[in-house]
Amino acid sequence: MAHIAVIGGTGPQGKGLAYRFAKHGHQVTLGSRSADRASETAAEILQRVPDAQVSGAANQDAVAAADLVLLAVPYDGHDELVAALAPELAGKTVISCVNPLGFDKGGPFGKVVPGGSAAETAASLAPEATLVGAFHHVSAVSLWSEQEYLDHEDVLVCGDDADAKATVIELAVAVTGRPGVDAGKLRLAAQLEPFTAVLISINKKYKTQSGLVIGGLEH
Template identity: 65%
Template sequence: MGNHAVAVVGGTGPQGKGLALRFARAGHQVVVGSRSAERAQETAVLIQGRAGRNVDVRGLDNRAAVAAADIALLAVPWAGHRELVTDLAPELAGKLVISCVNPLGFDRHGPYGLAVEEGSAAEQAQQLVPGAVVVGAFHHLSAVTLWEEDGLLDHEDVLVCGDDQAAKDRVVDLAATITGRPGIEAGPLRNARQLEPLTAVLIGINRRYKTRSGLAVSGIPA
């Protein structure tokens, strides 16, 4: 797997920051994106300090970050997702877009998956930017674990869904940046309808058992 230029849209949030750190450590060029270029640059400096070595990471506003990369990862809250993706559509067109957005609600019983008109956040992004190739991945990784632990998360798997095989192959390879092994193909993009709300189950498990749970798929040869 060669090195990529990866824009992390929402890179100042917990999930985005953790994924940006992991990609940078693996030798990829990382552009942290935020609505505020100043906040993005502050996060880039934090990542450089956390990485413990020289890494290629900088911070820009979301539009400039996407324009500077060949892969764009959406790590943004569900609230405002439609508006943000619509605004960035010109820059996202023609790129590989990875969505790890989880449309979740919370009430007194805990987290739950929200109904999405298009089926899932990933499918909404694909409809909003038909010129991009959208792949769903990295939904179930703990933001705290990504940021605080130094080693590979070799006890977890990254599930990858999408309709374009070449794009899925790139993301399957990129997943090894996090876990040390390729991601697992999880079917077409419509399967994001199951993957995204599954995050609510993991959050509930974490609360019940005071842990940071993840997913590992058995029966797949190493």
């Protein structure tokens, strides 16, 4: 079982993924700009999963304690945060579920990101970390639900390092009950991240929490 730091762990996405990881037996340290806020969110998870190994810490301390790091922060402010954490991220596998999205009168849309994608930008800002993109399409509402596993969804995983990608593919079992799907190289994060705008649009139209499932695979 891994020790995972969830940066942005006080937000709905980080909390939801942390809950799923902890429920599956992983050790989780929630990271926040405020250690107190992180501890409060850890207490919420512990109410649901009393035997979970979950605690809260300041972002830097959370990263230092963990083997795996999940970035679950908004795209606004993401670059500054990753640059500041770069020394602690060195040598670690870092998962990004960050979706650079915008919203206007036409609804949600994927933002043009100078570095291609949030995940690739993080890779260039923390060059000694190994970036993997995953969990972009699982919604916070579904993650925090009582459903045992989100078994109607696939987690698409992209990255350039085969070992890091394999670790995250296995980590996806905690969320969907089955391994994630190898979706290719890290540069494909530029396609995976904005696709979430399509899911949000579908959610609005059909009043649901849609998810992505890949056909043609043996599950």
